[in-house]
Amino acid sequence: MPVRLEAPLRPRPVDEVGSASLDPAAVVLAFASIPLAGTPDATAQACVDAIRLLTHGPARLLVPTRPVPLSVGDAADGLVSVLRFHAAGGEGEMLASPEAAKIAPRLLALMAQQLARVWAVQQQRAEQTLELDQLRFHLGALQQVARTLAVVRGADETVRLVLDSVGEVFFAWWAALYHTDGEQYTCRAVRSLRGESVAFAIPARVVNAITGPGRPPIVPPEDAEIRDHVPAEVAVVAPLDFGDGGAGLLILGRRMTEAPYEAHDLALLRALADSSAIALRNAELLDRLRAQATIDPLTGCHNRRGFDEILEREMARAQRYGRPLSLVLLDIDRFKSINDDFGHEVGDHALQRIGRAVRHSFRSSDSACRYGGEEFALIFPETGRDEGSRLAEKMRVVVEQLPPNAEVPRTLTASFGVASFPDDAATIPDLIRAADRALYQAKTRGRNRVETA
Incomplete structure (x- = not known):
């Protein structure tokens, strides 16, 4: 605990302040009692108390701490500069009464030495505290990202979570994820708080000139060519190794704090990049498995x-927002005769031709499904009955115009039944039944036609 005076301060005669009444042991003892584990403010106040005790007069201490210098003690009026001492931020200064300035030079030098020692320890402790805080932050960031990425999600959602997590950890204005095909790195997704456009392809040779899979993140040199391919300012580039030859990049822009990316930041980014690469690879595998399960x-x-999954999702959205939804069921006409006349291999080729036609004839938001056997289903979000009928008629013409070939040596036609939410049904089972009834009508009325519920 700092030594505190019990009696009011009073100036002492010069001869009492001199070296005769103040010896080196007293100086060392006074500063030895200063606690070094406190805050800079508390340490400065303890130093002032020690100086007051030694000089029996007022004192003020100026310490060039960062980011804000300290000025602690009595009012500076009437005080003079007695000594200066070395401190981490520069040179500190001790102010005291004019009488204190007459202390023997060797004792003043000893006081300066003791003050320098105190502030050297304080600086070392501050650096250790900062390093510990950084380690705590790194551990917290890794735990946060690990928890976020521990759940296997789809690729698109995982990409978003990776960019959000890394951007937030480093307070980056923007973050971008790139994948490579070996020839160039193509931007897959961008997280930008200021709308920077960074979605440009980067030649692989440009990336390979500064980094590559398995190498640590790097702050590109100012003359690095990669800066010519990414419009927004590149602050740091972290390679991603997806295994099996797959590679990518995680590129971050400047930080909102304007702080540079230091060595400890790059070490943290490497750990996050490795975790992100694993999560992204798992997400790609999950999407592949999902596709295999639903294709x-x-x-x-x-x-x-x-x-079933798509129709349930689209119906829920249509019901929630009061939007239309159309379902079209189509059945290949006289499909049994194709199998009977040409064999099941030709029947499979016919199904493949119809499948390709329905997959590539509509909007990206529409879904083509094989409902069963020779029957297909088309799901049209944001589409009412009239538009659904128009799209079904378009598909009917596409099928009818497929020319015979070596795989399918006869013309194909199909019948279509159209039903819409909310006009024809309010639930999924009712919508399917309505479309099926319309399909049955198309079959009984001559085939190769479109009927609505």
Whole structure:
């Protein structure tokens, strides 16, 4: 604990302040009692108390601490500069009464030495505290990102979470994720708080000139060519190794704090990049497995499981926002005769031709599904009955105009049934039944036609 005076301060005669009444042991003892584990403010106040005790007069201490210098003690009026001492931020100064300035030079030098020692320890402790705080922050960031990425999600959601997490940890204005095909790195996604445009391709040779899979993050030199390919200012580049030859980049822009990316930041970024690469690879595998589980291998359309999932999702959205939704069921006309006349291999080729046609004839928001056997289903979000009928008629013409070939040596036609939410049904089962009834009408009325519920 700092030594405190019990009696009011009073100036002493010069001869009492001189070296005769103040010896080196008293100086060392006074400063030895200063606690070094306190805050800079507390340490400065303890130093002032020690100086008051030694000089029996007022004192003020000026210490060039960072970022804000300290000035602690009595009012500076009437005080003079008695000594200066070395401190981490520069040179500190001790102010005291004019009488204190007459203390023997060797004792003043000893006081300066003791003050320098105190502030050297204080600086060392501050650096250790900062390092410990950085380690705590790094550990917290790693735990946060690990928790976020521990749950295996789809690729698009994982990309978003990676960019959000890394951007927030480093307070980066923007972050971008790139994948490579070996020839160039293509931007897959960007997280930008200021709208920077960074979605440019980067030649692989440019990236390879500064980094590559398995190497640590790097702050590119000012003359690095990669800066010519990314419009927003590049602050740091972290390579991603997806394994099996897959690679990518995590590029961060400047920080909102304007602080540079230091060695400890790059070490943290490397750990985050490694975790992100694992999460992204797992997400790609999950998407692949999901696709295998919901895609019909023969036609490339969604299978019945995919149909159920998509229709449930789109119906929920349509009901929630009061938007229309159309379902079209189509059935290949006289498909049994194709199998009977040409064999099941030709029948499979016919299904493949229809599958390709329905997959590539509509909007990206529409979904083509193999409903079962020779029957397909088309799901049209944001589409009312009239527009659904128009799209079904368009598909009917596409099928009818498929020319015979070596794989399918006859013309194909199909019948279509259209039903819409909310006009024809309010629930999924009712919507399917309405479309099925319309399909049955198309079959009984001559085939190769479109009927609505």
